[in-house]
Amino acid sequence: MKTYIVGGAVRDALLGHPVQDRDYVVVGASPEEMLAQGFLPVGKDFPVFLHPKTHDEYALARTERKTAAGYKGFVFHTDANVTLEQDLIRRDLSINAMAQDDDGNIIDPYGGLQDLKNRVFRHVSMAFCEDPVRILRLARFAARFATPPQDFSVAAETTALMQTMVAAGEVDALVPERVWQEISRGLMEVRPSRMFEVLRSCGALQRLLPEIDRQWNIPAAANSCRAEQLMQLLDATATNKQPLTTRYAVLLHDLTADQVNEQTATALEKQRMAVADAISQRLKVPAECRDLAVMLAREHLHINLAISLPATDIIDLLGRCDAYRKPQRFLDVLSAAACLYAQTDETYAPQTRLGKALEVAQQVNGGEIAGQYVNTPSQIPVAIRAARIAALEAASV
Structure with a gap:
């Protein structure tokens, strides 16, 4: 029985990156032997165990066989005779197929060290094409290792293999939750635009997110x-350490099909909202991401004009955004708009004005006003709106 550190921990250590988690492979052992040593079983599809003290994951060495389409169509085989x-x-x-033994020696049977030196993503074997999630993972890695001198490229033969996988419909078998999991992680990397570039290079972007893919065809x-402008904005959100909700909203803020001037501003606004909502529903993204994306798609142009808007329009904007019930979400949409127009929250004048407007409008006592219209409740919203407008004008906001 021998134990090896494998995968990302070995890769990151060789790159000089902090190692967050360590995964281990155990060769020459059976499940019964692992249990006898106090390991706790956790794997459903193949034997994985938690160390009784460190709680690190230890998996028995295994082979696998493709049995059906998609990323779940595998049968795994483990026994003491499976080699490292x-x-x-x-x-x-x-670069993920290296191991390290107890003495610190690197076992590299498939050229990972050389590819790490050359900053190349290369598939290990044709087994790569059996799991479409690997396309998303590779794209996510491209977004992570994208700062000089660690900007990785994709080997030509690996791109060709991914193109073959897409053409065979493997990407179509991915469930929305799995796609979102990888996309959301890629959005949080240092250069998320690289993820979309890699997905586009193999045709996967057109299948998964055609609304984004077509932006490359719009001058x-x-x-x-x-698309170039959109990717620059997206990378700026990463540079400025924005949260996932903001990065996602910026990505979806304007994915209209074209720039047809004949469309009215209202029609374009509805189209932006519809696209952002459709993508969010299709990928089953969390509600907080979907809501901010749809709101930014609807309001970013209005927010950018806020400096010149009268108090009446400012109050209407606050109302549309449900800012009184959900003030933090409104502040978040202002931050997202700042990413579009100013790249920094601190110098974006509309954000400052609208933030102050919300503070002033919140001071209006709606309950007190409502008490004055007990016999005419239909007038309550009108009166509260008028009071808020008057408060903004009095405060010169």
């Missing part, structure tokens, strides 16, 4: 396309 090399060859990328100013 057999276990590593089923992994996705060569914009200065000989660029709308």
